[in-house]
Amino acid sequence: MSTSVKPSGTAATRGRRRGRPDRKAWAFLGPFLALYLFAMVVPVFYAIYQSMLKVERNGPMGLGEPSVGFAGFENYSLALQQETFVDGFGRVLLFGLVQVPVMLLLALVLALLLDQVSHRWAGLLRATYFLPYGIPGVIATILWGFLYVPGVSPVTDVLGDLGFQPDFLGYDNVLWSIANIVVWQFAGYNMLIIVAQLKSVPQELYEAARIDGAGPWQTALHIKIPLVRPALVLTTVFSIIGTMQLFAEPLVLKKVAPAVTTDYTPNLSAYFDAFANANLYLAAAKSVILAVVAMALSFGFLSLVTRKQRSER
Amino acid sequence: MSATSTRTTTGSEAAAQPPAAPAPRRRKAPRPGRIVLVAVLTVAALYFLLPVYWLVVAATKSNDSLYGSFGLWFDDPRLWDNLSRVFSYDGHVYLRWALNSLLYAGVGAVLATLLSAAAGYALAKYRFAGREAVFKFVLAGVLLPSTALALPLYLMFSKLELTNTYWGVLIPSAVSPFGVYLCRIYAEAAVPDTVLEAARVDGAGEARIFFSLVLRIMTPALVTVFLFQFVHIWNNYFLPLVMLSDDRKYPITLGLVTWQQAADRVPELTQYTIGGAFVSVIPLAVAMLVLQRFWQTGLTEGSVKE
Numbered sequence: 081m082s083t084s085v086k087p088s089g090t091a092a093t094r095g096r097r098r099g100r101p102d103r104k105a106w107a108f109l110g111p112f113l114a115l116y117l118f119a120m121v122v123p124v125f126y127a128i129y130q131s132m133l134k135v136e137r138n139g140p141m142g143l144g145e146p147s148v149g150f151a152g153f154e155n156y157s158l159a160l161q162q163e164t165f166v167d168g169f170g171r172v173l174l175f176g177l178v179q180v181p182v183m184l185l186l187a188l189v190l191a192l193l194l195d196q197v198s199h200r201w202a203g204l205l206r207a208t209y210f211l212p213y214g215i216p217g218v219i220a221t222i223l224w225g226f227l228y229v230p231g232v233s234p235v236t237d238v239l240g241d242l243g244f245q246p247d248f249l250g251y252d253n254v255l256w257s258i259a260n261i262v263v264w265q266f267a268g269y270n271m272l273i274i275v276a277q278l279k280s281v282p283q284e285l286y287e288a289a290r291i292d293g294a295g296p297w298q299t300a301l302h303i304k305i306p307l308v309r310p311a312l313v314l315t316t317v318f319s320i321i322g323t324m325q326l327f328a329e330p331l332v333l334k335k336v337a338p339a340v341t342t343d344y345t346p347n348l349s350a351y352f353d354a355f356a357n358a359n360l361y362l363a364a365a366k367s368v369i370l371a372v373v374a375m376a377l378s379f380g381f382l383s384l385v386t387r388k389q390r391s392e393r
Numbered sequence: 394m395s396a397t398s399t400r401t402t403t404g405s406e407a408a409a410q411p412p413a414a415p416a417p418r419r420r421k422a423p424r425p426g427r428i429v430l431v432a433v434l435t436v437a438a439l440y441f442l443l444p445v446y447w448l449v450v451a452a453t454k455s456n457d458s459l460y461g462s463f464g465l466w467f468d469d470p471r472l473w474d475n476l477s478r479v480f481s482y483d484g485h486v487y488l489r490w491a492l493n494s495l496l497y498a499g500v501g502a503v504l505a506t507l508l509s510a511a512a513g514y515a516l517a518k519y520r521f522a523g524r525e526a527v528f529k530f531v532l533a534g535v536l537l538p539s540t541a542l543a544l545p546l547y548l549m550f551s552k553l554e555l556t557n558t559y560w561g562v563l564i565p566s567a568v569s570p571f572g573v574y575l576c577r578i579y580a581e582a583a584v585p586d587t588v589l590e591a592a593r594v595d596g597a598g599e600a601r602i603f604f605s606l607v608l609r610i611m612t613p614a615l616v617t618v619f620l621f622q623f624v625h626i627w628n629n630y631f632l633p634l635v636m637l638s639d640d641r642k643y644p645i646t647l648g649l650v651t652w653q654q655a656a657d658r659v660p661e662l663t664q665y666t667i668g669g670a671f672v673s674v675i676p677l678a679v680a681m682l683v684l685q686r687f688w689q690t691g692l693t694e695g696s697v698k699e
Contacts, residue, residue, distance in 0.1 A: 104599040105519035109527065112512035112573060119565040120534050120542065127545030190437055193430055201434075207682045208438045211445065214677040216628040216646045219670050222653055223444040226451070226667075227464075234447065234464030268441065296426075317536070325540040328630040335654055347540055347631075354544055355635070363544055371541040378536055 124371070131155050131365035155365035164343040165366065169373065171255065172345050176323035179259040184315055186263065187270035188308070192300050194271075195278060206275065209268035217265060221332040224261045229336055249337035257337075258329045266322070270315040277311035278304060313385050317378045324374035327351065346370045445678065452476075452671035456664045478661075479668035487669055489641055490648035494627060494673070496559070497644055501566030502623040506615050509569050513576020513614075514607055518584060528577070534570030540631040547635040561636035562644075566626045572618040579614035580607070616687045627677070645673045 134151035138144040159165055190209055194202045212220060228248035230236045239246050248257045281304075289299050327347040334340040342356065343349035347370060354363035451459060453470035462468035480487050516528050546565055547556060555561045584607055592602045608615070630646050637643055640651065649669050656662040 101593075101599055102519045102521045105515040105521045105524075107599070108511040108515035108519075108603065112508040112568070113527070115508065115564065115568045116531065116534060116570065119546065119568050120537065120570075123542060123545035123549045124537070126549045130545075130548055186437075189433070193434055196430055197434065205434055205438055209441050211678055211681050212441055214624055214628075214681040215445075215674055216630065218630045218646045218650050219674065220444070222649065222666060222670060223448055225653075227444060227447060231460055232464065237463065264441065264444070321536065321538050325538045327540050332650055332653070350541075350544055351631075351635075354547070360548060364548060367541050367544045371538055374538045374541065375536055 127364045127367055130361055131368050133361045135361070151361065155362050156369065158362060159365050159369060162343075162349075164341070165346060165349050168343050168346045168349050172323055172326050175255055175259060175326065176320060178256075179262055180316065180319045180323060182259070183263045183267050183319065184270060184312060186267045187274055187315070188305070188312070190267070191271045191274040191278060191308070192304060194275065195304070196296060206268075206272065210272055211268065212265045213269040215265065217261075217328045218332050220265050221261055221329045224257070224264070225333055225336050228257055249333070249339065251339040254333065254337045254339045258326070258333060261329050262322075262326075266319070270319070273315055274308050274311045277308045281307050313382070317381060320378050320381060321374050324370060324377065346373075445674065448667065448671055448674060451667045454664070456661055459664060459667070475664060475668045476672065479665050479672065482665055486640065487645075487648065487665075487672075490643050490645045490669075491673070493642060494644040494646070497562050497566060497633070498623045498626040501563055501626045502619050504563075504567035505569040505572055505622040506619045508567060509572030509576045509618050510608060510611055510615055511603065512573045513578075514580045514584070514603060514611070516573070516577045517580035518586070518589065531570045531573050534568075535574060537570075539629075543631045543635050546632070550636065556636050557638045557642065559642065562633050565632060566622070566629075569618065569622050569625075572622060575618055576611065576614055579611055583614070584610050613687070620684060620687055624677075645669065649673070 132151055132153070132155070133148050134154060135146050136149040137146050194206060197205070215223075227233045227235050230240075236246060236248070247253055285303060285307075286299060289303050294302070325347055326345045330340045330344045330348055331351075334344075342352040346366060350363045350366035350370065353359045353366060447464055450465060450467055452475060453472045454462065454468055454475075455471060458468040512531070516524060516531075542565075550556045550561050555564070588606065588610075589602060592606055597606075627644075628646070630650075633644050633647050637647065640648065643651070649666055652662045652666045652669065656666065
C-alpha cells in the first residue's frame with residue numbers, strides 16, 4: 081500500500097533546492113486518506129442513506145414481493161418512538177454521569193499520589209494500575225462476571241461470611257456492576273495521561289511553590305490540578321464517547337444477568353435490530369442517532385470548557 | 394523533589410519490601426498522611442490485580458473445584474493439563490484464534506502506523522493548500538464513535554462482499570486518525586527542517602527522505618502509535634463480531650465469548666474459557682509492564698498540544 085509513495089523520486093530531483101516539493105505531500109497523505117474515506121467517511125454516508133430506506137410490501141394485503149423504498153425520516157421517528165431505545169439513552173447517560181467522574185477522580189487521585197512516592201514504587205504501581213487497559217473488554221467482563229456470580233465468586237463468598245448478601249447482577253445493581261468493569265479497565269489508562277501531563281510541567285514550578293511554603297496538598301490543589309486540566313478535558317471527551325458506545329460489557333454480562341435486555345444500551349439495540357430482527361434500515365438509523373448524540377455531547381463539553389476558560393481569563 | 398530524596402533510601406533498603414511497609418519518612422510529610430498514602434495506593438493495587446489474580450488461580454483448577462473451592466486459593470493445581478485441553482479442543486481452534494488475533498492486531502497496527510506516519514509527516518512538514526482543512530477532517534474521525542461505525546461498515550462491506558473475510562477486519566483496523574494526530578505533533582517538534590533541506594540539496598528524493606530519515610527520527614512516536622493501535626485492535630469486539638461469521642476467522646475475544654455463551658450446554662467450556670483468557674491475558678500483561686515507558690512518551694506528545 082505504501083509503495084504508491086515511491087515514484088516521487090524523479091520529480092523531486094527536478095524540484096530540488098529552494099522550490100519546496102510541497103505537492104509531494106499528497107503522495108504521503110494519499111494512502112491514509114484513501115483508506116480513511118473508504119473505511120470511515122463513506123460508511124457514515126452509506127449508513128445515512130440506508131437509514132432512509134425501508135422494506136415495502138406490495139400487492140394485496142402486503143403479501144406480494146417486498147421491495148426497498150424511500151422512507152425519509154420514518155426510521156428515525158420509529159426509533160425515537162421506541163420507548164426502550166430512548167430508555168437505553170437515559171441509561172447510558174446516567175451511567176456516564178456517575179461512572180466518568182468516579183473514574184477520572186480515581187485516576188486523578190492516583191496520579192497525584194504517585195507523585196509523592198519514590199521512583200521505584202511509582203513505576204511498579206503505575207504499571208499495575210495500567211495493566212487492565214491491555215485486557216480486552218469482553219475478557220474483563222468474563223472475569224468480573226465470574227466474580228459477580230454467587231457460587232464461583234470469592235467476593236460473594238467473603239461478603240456472605242460477613243453477613244452481606246450482595247446481588248451484583250440484580251435489576252438495580254447490574255448497571256453499576258458494569259460501571260465497575262469500565263472503571264477497572266480505564267482508570268489506569270486515564271491516570272497515565274494525567275501523569276504524562278504532570279511530567280511535562282517544568283520542575284521549577286514545584287520548586288517555587290515549595291520555597292513559597294506550599295505543602296503537598298496546596299501544591300496539588302493550586303498547581304497540579306489546574307495544570308492537568310487539558311489532560312482531564314481530553315480524557316473526559318474520550319470517556320463520553322466510550323460511554324455512549326457501551327456494548328460489549330452488557331452483551332457478555334447478559335448471559336448471567338437477566339436484567340440486561342436486548343435494548344439495554346442504544347448500541348445493543350441497534351445490533352439486535354440488525355442481526356436478530358433483520359431490520360438493517362432501522363439499525364442504521366439508530367447508529368446514526370447514536371453517533372450524532374455522542375459527537376454532540378463531546379463537542380458540547382468541549383465548547384463548554386473552552387468558553388469557561390475564556391471567560392476566566 | 395521528594396521523589397529523588399526518598400529514592401536513595403529505598404534503594405539501600407531491602408528491594409523485596411512490600412509497598413505497605415513503612416516507607417522512609419521525610420521530614421516534611423506528616424506521618425498520618427504517609428500512612429493514608431500508602432494504604433490508598435495498596436488498596437488500589439489490590440483492586441486492579443484482583444481479577445487477574447483470580448484468573449491465575451482459576452486457570453489451575455478443575456471444573457469441579459472451580460465451584461467447590463475458595464476462589465482466591467489454589468486447589469489441586471493442574472495448569473498444564475488444563476491448558477493442553479484448551480489448545481486441543483475442537484481441532485485446535487483456540488490456536489487458530491490466537492494466530493488470527495496476532496494477525497489482525499499485528500498487520501493492522503503496522504499498516505496503521507505507516508499510514509499515520511506518512512500522513513502526519515506530510516501535515517507537519519509540507520505547506521500546501523487545504524492542509525488545515527485536511528487536518529480538521531481527520532480530527533473529526535477521532536471523535537467519531539468507533540462502534541457506532543461498525544454497523545455502517547458492515548452494511549457497506551456486505552455489499553462489497555468483504556464481510557466474513559480477513560479484509561473485513563483488517564481494512565478498518567489500518568485507519569487511525571488519532572495516530573495521524575500524534576504523528577503530526579511529533580513530526581512538527583522532532584523533525585528539523587534543516588535536515589530535510591540538507592537531504593534535498595544532496596539530491597535525495599522525497600520518498601527516500603521519508604523512509605530512511607524521517608521514519609527513524611519519528612521512531613518513539615511510531616512505537617506509541619503501534620502499541621495503541623495494537624491494543625485497540627486486539628481489544629476490539631464489535632467489529633469482528635459484525636464482520637465475521639466463520640469461527641475459524643475469529644480473534645480470541647470473539648472465540649472466548651462463544652465458549653462462554655455455550656457453557657451451559659458443554660460444561661467443560663467454563664474451564665476452557667478461563668484457560669483461554671489466562672493464555673491471552675498473561676503475555677499482554679507482561680508486555681504492558683515491559684513497554685510502560687513507551688506508553689508514557691506517546692501520551693505526553695498527545696496532551697502537550699492541548
